[in-house]
Amino acid sequence: MDREHVAPARPYGQAAADLTRVRVAHRAILADIERLAGLLAALAAAAEPAEPARAEAIAGYVHRYNDVVRGHHREDEILWPVVLDAVPDAAEAMAGIVRFIADHEALDALRADCDAVAARFAAEPDRHAGRLAGLLAAQRDLLAAHLEAEEEHVLPVIAGQVPAAAYAAAQARIRGADRSADPAWSRAWLLSHATEEEARRLLPAGAGPPAVLEPQLRAYAAEASAVFAG
Template sequence: MDTPDLTGIRIVHRAMRGDLHRLRTAAEDLDAGRRRADGARAAAIARYAEDVCAAIHHHHSREDEIVWPVIERSAGAAVDLADLSDDHSELDPLLDRVRVTARAFAAGGGAGELAAALRTLSDLIDEHIEEEERRIFPVIEKYVPAADWKAMEKSLRGGDPRFELSWADRYATPDEMAHIRRLAGPVLSLLLILIRPGQRRRQRLVFGG
């Protein structure tokens, strides 16, 4: 049996953690007065936080609905996903809290509540992903047929493709990006060329630099 290709999920996990850490740092810096945000930047930070929350929600809901059944069907008693599913049930209230505090910040409120919400969410995501990759990735590689995993990945689509592509562009290693390009063909390079200018402007507005 060929080993499933986990490149995509590894990149998504890295991106979720990375962007939450970046947003958390930005909010903490604003709360501490180390940086300032005018109305345009505050609105951009809030929109970016909402996009990250939407991507995380899409990922964990598709895991519950699509990924977990594929793993359980292949691995049977060799896997227990109950505690990871419990983590997912804790995520939605935390995602909602980030959204609410982000909108309040954009409306002129302080950054302290947003920073606190991002810290709580980021800590849970870090712990959850580390546990998932430690326990579940070896099970996937041992029990799930590569063809089943590939077919399942196609059914996961449905999020914001531009945002998810920007994640791959930022968080994939050079070897991973080369692998993705081989799988996707020339269209990926064209899409990256098209989205990069706008995404770079957005990143500068949200995170500075």
Template sequence: MSVEPARHSGRTEPLDFTPMYATHNAFRRDLTRLHRAVTGGRADTPGVRDGWANFTRQLDVHHSVEDEVLWPALLRAVPDRPHDLALIAEMTAEHAQLDPLLTAIDNDLSQRKSALAEHVRELTDVLDAHMRHEEDAALPLMQQVLPDADWAAFRSAMAKRQGPSGAAVYIPWILDGVTAEQRRDFLAAMPGPVAVVNTLLFQPRYRRKRFWE
């Protein structure tokens, strides 16, 4: 959905949501890999356990920073718009719906419970519905009303929460399995040195982790 920036956002160029979409797509990819591992009888391999641990960490970072920084900034931008306030409340509520499913899968993996496949399907449905809701409604709203400074603050908070060691996993994790075009677009949205550092350092280290194998 293309939405022109509202004049009161203080912006002349649209916000670049490339990292947001790339992160959402990485979550979708990992849940597909988890589903394949479970149905293929590989849920107890070290690579699958490590892949799941990374997935949950990335999800926690992403949603925590949204809850702490992004949604409050969006609330400040629409204080007198009930429909938009309700949308933001839905975003935080949808985050909370994921917690029991994540806990259930943790327990299923550690105790080899038969409910694992069902919980993975449920998590996939709930998370995908949330991300589609965010992409279809919350991102267009941000494009309309969120000032550049608040979007930059969100990006900065995300980078700070990841830290250097987190970025060393996050960048190649995002790029895992993407097309050449998606890779180019994502790296173009990152600070200049990221592409080189990823090629020389992050990517080789990430491959050695062998997530989901």
């Protein structure tokens, strides 16, 4: 999609869609794949393998991260039709979406390989750290290019042309169709990458995470510390 076709002004009086969730998700996805790839590269180069408990924790984190990213990409099944309805040049928009679908297929294959190697890494970290590091680096590079294109070409369409009510309805359908293996982990993971203002937008309570979420946030923080701090 060319920039000149992407984001004409919204009709007067039309509220802008709230893109907080997708922007925080993109930030979280990129930040975590960067630190996972860096962690495994360091472990692959280390003289001693990761301790068994840490290797198992890392593998579990990789599995949960991959599941979250799969869920983010499944959102497109619901969101793309909403975007297409709002774009005057549907043929041009569809050409761009075909590219994103191809990216998703490549990422699905990488994540499947990554999950398989992570399971082997948990059992034999000395043998599989290098392979897992390579797969995570490949996933990082493809995700960075994919999300950069989405930020440049898709989000401006949503911000400029998709009515807020239509976008909010799509987001509600996405939440209803959530098939993540561990929704509590996914929620805590997302909130860990949000500012206080973003967290207020993401949670219906408004003033900050409700008390029921605080144990989940603490559990996620402890897990991330064990994985990344060692």
